[in-house]
Amino acid sequence: MRTIVLGSGLLGVSSAYFLSQLGHEVTVVDRQATPAAETSFANGGQISVSHAEPWANPGAPIKLLQWLGKEDAPLLFRLRADMRQWLWGLQFLRECTPARTRHNIQQIVRLGTYSRDTLQQLRRDTGISYDQRTQGILHFYTSQKEFEAALTPAEQMRALGCERRVVSADEAVALEPALRHIRARLAGATYTAEDESGDANRFARELVKLCEAQGVKFLMSHTVTALREAGGQIDHIEATDAEGRFQRLRADAYVLAMGSVSPVLAKPLGINLPIYPAKGYSVTMPVKDAAMAHQVSLTDDEYKLVFSRLTPVAGSDGTDRLRIAGTAELNGYDRDLNRVRCEAIVRRVEALFPGAGDTTQASFWTGLRPATPSNVPLIGKSKLPNLFLNTGHGTLGWTHACGSGKSIARIVSGKAAEVDFAFTGV
Structure with a gap:
């Protein structure tokens, strides 16, 4: 055919x-x-079955009200005279019920687990290489409220076969020593050993x-x-x-x-x-201090950011890089880089991992992610x-x-x- x-x-x-x-x-x-x-082109780099809780969840409406009008908000609705945006927003709110959230998590986890298995089989069959890391993904929380809110979705994911294990702050630091700088601020974490990361564009x-x-x-x-x-x-x-x-x-x-x-x-x-375009941002920078840089791929749920380390394979002439991506801005098909949002990501990186990346050589990117309300x-x-x-x-x-x-x-x-x-x- x-x-x-x-x-x-x-x-x-x-x-x-x-x-x-x-x-x-x-x-x-x-x-x-x-x-x-x-x-x-420059997404967050995660193969993250554990990132299955949708943006539309019971806690989202209150957060959206708190974030409304804030240029550096993790999720920014930039209201427009755009009927598609308003209709999408209404559908988004309908997906925020507990029942719809549970249903959507189920769909996302099932597809994600199957997709991760398919990728791993493809890698075995073809030897394809893309700066992959198989050290799992660690979701960490610097807010006790955010950590507690993550426990029920994590339990549902475990029931669906995604082993998103709840770990203490000390266990999180043991898994990723680069978090030691913020140990006193860590409320807890979850860890999914089967998740991966790598350069999606490559x-x-x-x-x-x-x-x-x-x-x-x-x-x-x-x-x-x-x-x-x-x-x-x-x-x-x-x-x-x-x-x-x-x-x-x-x-x-x-x-x-x-x-x-x-x-x-x-x-x-x-x-x-x-489907409505959700403009996402990423920052890529060379590793400056390897001792301060993370090895495990991380998710900062409070700030809606993911962190991956893209280390080239032996023999390549590439650079050891940090890739930080996330947030969403609903502003139609606008692709302009918002410097406030870019700088907010860099500030968060420096607060978590001071000196890990060379911020003077940071490159910024934005792309329109095709988002459904669910x-x-x-x-x-x-x-x-x-x-x-x-x-x-x-x-x-x-x-x-x-x-x-x-x-x-x-x-x-x-x-x-x-x-x-x-x-x-x-």
Whole structure:
């Protein structure tokens, strides 16, 4: 079957790889000159099944009121005359009930566990390398209230098979000695040994090489302008190349994996995807003092930040880096860097790990994460029989990439998915 994948981020590339594995003739189309150049470019680097509590949870409405108008707030709604933003916000509030939160955690954990297993199998099968670390992920808390609020979700995750173990402050420091500087402020922590970290952009680029070796074609610098329907299904897509030349591209099946742009292309087809761009930030800096820098990947739930160490493999000429990413700003498709938010991340890093990174060489990045109100992605069939969805992964695109890619490949191929998940159209 000829299949076109729209988007060459983590979700698009993983979809292409697994589709090719199942015998599809795959073409990937993307507006950027290189794969994984947008939201998959500089994310937090975590394969974090333990990061399954959605932004929409019972404590979120009060926090949002407290954060409203604060430029450095972890989650900032920058209210606009944008009906999509208001409708998304109302849906978000509906997802904040205890029952909806429990349901969403269940979906996120199931997909995350399957995806992590799929990534590990892919690594064994291919030897793919992406500065990976398999030292687990430690969620730490400098607020007693935040720590206590984390205990119930952690218990639910353990019941679902994600071993998010509650540990004391002393155990947290033993697991990650770099936390010794704030030992007196630590209320507690949770630790998931099976979680991992790594350079998501490098993974995507290495997976592209494996795809190309299998015959997958990549049409880069091709901007998709429309999906055209005829006879109740997608007839072709319209795109322009780097020189502005118009093209029609046809296939038997189409996978929409274009992140926050997905709802824009789906709407003219009468498909309303509950996705809104959540602008996330990251800071990358060289390690300055290795003794102060963390080794284990960390999550600071109070400030909505994740910390990864990206250490190049032996023999490479790369730099040992710290990657800190997180927060969310709902401000439409605006991509401008907000210096206040960037500086707030650096201040938090310096407060936790003084001198660990070279802040004078810090580079800042922002990307639009395709967020659903529930944090549960949209994977599966659409109402058009040859259009499939793999989008809406929000903050967990890297965590869910391989499992989502393998699942959509099986669904497109008429096979049952291997994970119990609320797939669309199934």
